[in-house]
Amino acid sequence: MRPIRAACLGTATALVTLLACAPVAASATTDTGAAHDKGKHQVITLVGRLAQQNRFPIVDPTHPSQGDRTVFRSELYDENDIDKVGETNGTCTTTLADGGGAEVCVVTYTLPGRGQLSVQGMVFGHLNAGPPPSFDNGITGGTGEFDRARGSVHADTIGVGKRRFTIDLYL
Template sequence: MMRPIRAACLGTATALVTLLACAPVSGAATDTVSPHAGGKARTLTFLAELQQLTRFPVTPGTVSQGDRVVVRSVLKDQDGDVVGETNGTCTTTRGGDPAVVEEAEQCITTYTLPAGQLTVQGMYYDYIAQGPFDNAITGGTGAYDKARGSVHSDTIATTPTLVRRFTIHLV
């Protein structure tokens, strides 16, 4: 049985959008400072809408250590325009009956944006609840070369598709 992803990790968030008639969201993509801020802290916010998710289970029908998930989401700005995407993979590190044990996944995600790419890595817990998560920015390219900081993800909607808000804190 396929389960919806909670991450997009990472990143994906994931994330992640304004197409949801029942849940309008404002402020979907903002950048408090330009990408060329010269090392100054800044925050980027995007909504990410899940586009593809494929789960590769070790044992079909269960959540097991070693399961893999491959995910892709589109990133949208406050006007609902597509401005990038996330692509990531997650590996289950703690599986089992979700009624008994909280699932854990290690995720690696790339955020592709007009000014460059950000790479993000971290853990995602409690797959079933679609809870929030925080991951570390491990680097980047272009305007995000040598980027550091974190990404916070909140679930905005789960139907008709998974939508997450990614708040990227660059330091």
């Protein structure tokens, strides 16, 4: 009886060791921080002109509330605001209707012939009077030459319905 118990204990010990080492091996192969060191860095500056925007309130159209949605489309121009180079399309959902408001947004930047960038993040203060505030969102991926893209997008309001987008891109 003792040899069977010893064999089972040895098998169990080997299985526990194998399972304990598996996450360590997996985490060693998924170093996402190294992408910034190994990838190609690029900064793209674009000007966006708001083309369409619709708000969809869920309760009262005169008072923003949690769950309200905004859907928009903007045309993208080169950094000199002369040549049209693409467009953005996105949706934002209000998550906080007090203190200036907060929205979580998902946006796609489409640059024909180059690909698309997927971006998401928070925008704060959109309910305050005056020009919309600046914001930073994260690049979550892309297509075409932007395949496996990472980085961020910084947006500044530069006029009525106009923003400057600075895309800090790692490929």
